[in-house]
Amino acid sequence: MKKSSAILVVLVFVSGLFGKALTLTQAKYRNPQLKKFLYRAKGEKKKWAKFLLEDMPTIDLMTLDADSMLADFDALQNALDSVPWANSVPKEFFYRYVLPYRVSQEPLEYFRKNHWKELWERVKDCEDMKSAVYRLNEWAYEEMKYEPTSRWDQTAEQTLVRGIGRCEEMAILFIKACRAMGIPARDAYTPYWPFTNSNHAWVEVWTGDRWHFVGGAEMTTLDNGWFYKAVRRAAIIKGIAWGELDSADVPIYYADNGFTILNLTPDYSDTTGVSISVFDSKGEPVESVDVWISVFNFSSLRPVAHHYTDDHGKTHFVLGKAELFVSAGKDSLWDYAILPIFPGNKTTKITLQLRRTDIPDTMFWLKVVKDVSVEKDTSYKPPEISYCRHDLKQEKLTACSKDLFQHLPDSTDETKFIDCINRAGGNRENLFAFWSAHPDEHPDILKLWESMSDKDILLIDSSDWEVLWEQTMNMRKKFDELKYPDSLFWDYVANPRILWEDYTNWYPQIWKKVKKFAKYPFGKRIAKIEKVVDKIDTLVDKSYFGGMMNPVQVLRARTGGKIERLGVFVAMMRSFGIPARISWDYKAAEYFDPKSSEWKRFELAGKKKQKERKTGVVRAIFRDNGEPKTELDYYDNFSIVKIEDGAFSDLTPPNEVVDSFIVFRDIAVGDYAFLTGWRNGYGAPFIRIKPFTVGEGTTDVEVTLGIPPANMVVPGDLVIRRFKELGDEKIKDTRGRLLKKSDWKSGRVIVAFFDTEHESSLSTAKKLADVEDIPMIIFVETTSKSKAKSFCRQVGLKGRIFYGDKTKLKKILKFRQLPSILYLSDGDALLWTEGLNLNIDKCIEELH
Template structure:
């Protein structure tokens, strides 16, 4: 099928993998008898290159679809003979895109797409596939668990990480090499993004997943990506990749792709001990301040010279360096420094740090430290634009795709069946049926049984909205059947949430109770019930960890862990909770720090002694700042030289907050994200001794007006006069400062800014600039609040717009949310944006006056 060299390396890779698990791979080899010779080669490749979690979580039949489709595409697909074999194996055949759930999909997607791409070039076919993807799914925010491409198809929506796995799978299904690329954290705003790269005729190009264009290398994220510090892709193969290697993440290689999108520099870090000797083997975490926490975008181990580095953007990067539980850190502005040094306050002896003076303690304790984080400047890297005819054709096709998708989504909910179910369960169940989307039949199947109806309803209520879209009735049946005997052992809400509930964290829902009950002896089970800590003792002794064969973002199922006797730390924690719940012990992972806990005498108790929370931190605000966790503050605990952010998002801030904590060292980060993408930030480090109670007032840095303004060149755009004739924005904006507002009349956010303009009409009438209102149609001007404000302001110019393109393009160009109206932009004379905001924001009127004056 492939070259001799390629097939030999597949055979060797498979043999090496099989040697570690001869019994499991022996059964796999038996099933090769059902495959053709070429299918067997591809199945061997998949089993050689997959993470161990995939081996434990999925069946031979799950992967067979990928191999069969791969053979078809290699031998007689639309692009057969045009793709090199290693590109084909990694970016056409391979089953995994990133961390999504796996289910057969390739042959189905091919059946939907093959006719549509007949006779097209690879580039034309890639564009056509993306139109099909837009017909089937669109963006909608969801939780962080990544569903399978088939679930995205059946749901008609997904977040960007799911849209991109769906689109990548669709492209691979017709033989077009594709991969997900990812900005793990933006530098200019608190978010991230994933999209798709396609290999066409020897070169990689990019597209927005489910966001079709008439040309390649265009997407809404083009400008945003020019401000990134890292954009990467993943390579799952066991041979080396030919692109820039950023790091290894277990068995996955992370490849740098930033040069395609942004201005870059190679940042090199020199790590030394106190005496200036190079320190090899230190872990350098390159971090971005995002969501008010230092989030790693790359983690690289220093070489023999004590050096580590990678190609990054021209902004601030926080370096956190760890070795032997000791850490050192520094903030670097890559635009000014291409090399930097980090020194441990310790001495390197025989590859270990000794004579540690600073230890694991931060350099400054119990005091606020100010620092600035600078985002890379906007750069014009990818500037391709469609011709006018292409643009018009694309708008028509996009509208057609949206209509088809909406029609499909409307067909999911079956009112007659839903009414029948709701008549038995009550009206609340109807919302679950609507949320199930294309998984409607599976939810109905679970609810159609006549026994344990109350528990069935409660089980569904404890799951997430995303679970409704991919749950399996037989999985829920097992959890219900094997747990109901324990319903009277603990308070009912504890039973439902922490025994009946099949979900532990963010893992896919699977069966495990019958397998666990059959795996342990009666004596073991009784010992576990008597002392739950013995469960963890068993797991620690029996379940190992093979990091070089794993991908840390994946979870091995409880059954997979026991079968392989291998799993990540997180997988083993989930196994602990699964065993507890199977035996009727209420258990959970603490939502703040994921510590394992079981329910005893009315409270949750940590399994590990060092996880006991006998300290408290009481926080207060020193001013009127609205404190929002993961927006302008976070709290992290120091563990083995590394700060781990606690998840306190569910805690309510009401005139302060009190948090139970364990003994240890902590760091608070507060951040003031400015409109230009930079951050004024502070840190506060402190320690808590056993039983200590600490009080602290949070502090947020303020910014001057000059710190907040942008300097962004925007492309010319079209507005319409009252008579619907076109006028270019450059003609309107050329002479003065300009305040432009796209109005959504009668809606509260627009009403709010109109009221602010009205209340300060004298000041707005005195500015040396133009005020421009943009509305969709003339009757918008009849809105009472809008007409009152217009009457109070002099010389307001009125223009008209469909809002279809300009709001999206300009909002994204100015780095504000284009889905929230009103869109407000201030420009200098000409097409130079200096400030923008969107949606509801208190105090916008005051900010506008400060800028315009």
């Protein structure tokens, strides 16, 4: 699951911007390691090298190290020579799902050369791939636990150091472990759930009979992960293959630019095939129209699929079971429709006519499949030793050594220090060493650490900290000479991270490039930097594989995407001590002008002359049941959207609360809408769209939140099944007190059931913990009192804690899946929901 201050999702659409980037010949001259790699690869490995280089993303062409990649090949060959199933893997599967060294957008690494021996020890007694898959997933589970992290992917090696990762990072670790042992494995994901916020990524493994799905680092039977019901309610499920496939046993969603996106939906659920025809206002078919399929997620209608219409104005999608928002647009005209839920496998048609220019003022439901009936296979029993190893590693990563107490600073900085050390995970010893070497600079070191991402803190060893600190002080000297406010330094100058790029210490190479401009006055220096950045070629294709290039990689490649080129500008400015950042709309870079004390924008030069950017202010008052409400979170409660190419595109503008208003500044003049939603007990969203137009002054907008109008709600929207009462099982809480009927039949109370391992319970519990002023009775599926208390402490839940195995808990409440949450009033159910629910806090608070 992926979420940060900006919405994160790995979602690739077919885009008209795609084109050819660096040729391999160009790349060889810009990174001589490629020539060495090809020259030294012999025999079968020469074929491997040529295959990978043919579709290698630009970021890897600029970063690849020949010796490391050849060592990675050697490790794979050693594994293939050792495992009994090597010859049973089809050649096509080997090249697409075993040989590739990367899974997603994680930085380039050479995982096999470092870990193949360790992994071989785990599978050496396995006679087939299926048994090896279980052993490898046990290893992955022992090494990490699920925990949300920042937007960009970390490597498998970083995951091992931190001991935590989000779902995509869990998948990356497990897929690389499988591939290291010659087992075909691929990334699978749904871009956004239709029935709750966020998304999910997991793993598909081929075990000789067919593809099976499983959660990475989650010890379950194949095809029985915690999401085994959720995937059958998804709008679409996609899988990734290296290279461009001509055919597959599932629909090919997209194949170009060195990768293939497979539509795996038919492998998980019944599907709806929808043929869409798009016409103009005169009834003529329109080609090359953007056609989108969207779901409600994080308070916006977010695209999960995209195609262009053909010469006849037609396109086709294969989709899962949910009501979906279908839209199309071209040349500022657009139209939309709702695709209903059909039973079974079904084909249908939708016609759209491009004549709409406005955003409608409307509200509507998008229904979801309420539940699916599927048997859960519990035949696999995870070994107890794996649970022990998992717990021991987590304890080791959070335990405090005796040395820690010698390094504690005084007063309020003590808490900051401990927090930074905990964030470093397995890299804490390097932070200790650096900290103890600079006793007089502790306050500033803490400021640097606090400005940095967790994922960056764990990458840097003690010697690199020394280098980073020396250059930080150099930038500080330049910063002070320009008389900037101190508050701008740590986030916008010292922080080595610019956005989502591969981490590197870019300062030495960037400064070498731009120090010749130091002789110029401020304005001319800026102009010189702008000219350098504008000369960098535009990289118009973008592979699924590989993340955002850092400034050093862009300069080496001499090409980059728009956001990557803007990153170069930011790095160059910071190297002069000038505060700089990527703008909130991601369309420009900004630097702080010391004379005007304002942020100034830099936009890349384009073919068209740039128009002056005119902006306005929006004052919004949000009303829930008629009362103004300001304690709202962007994305959780609302978003601001506009129409781009026929789809809703959300903004992330800075905002502040002023009296009863939430005020948004720096909004470009144009047409927008506030988009809000409310979900029922099954997760179906009721969506409100409130349009408004921004001028150069202040625009006031009133937005309605909360439960739908009475005439748009039907019985059963909030309670998934009839609730009678909790079972009369004699069960005591962690303090030894029995559960009594009066505990849940008097007043309002939340009764919640969770397991301790799976993302669905962990994420839902963290959301439930945000509910205030309602007593909670919490049941945790575990036989350990300490583990039940630890789970509640980890997710922030407070209340009476009960625990027991699943059989015992089911005598209390016959839940069908976990988590299962009841909101009771005098014993009557106001709400009953089961499964992943990231809106549970919002729903209960509005009912309360």
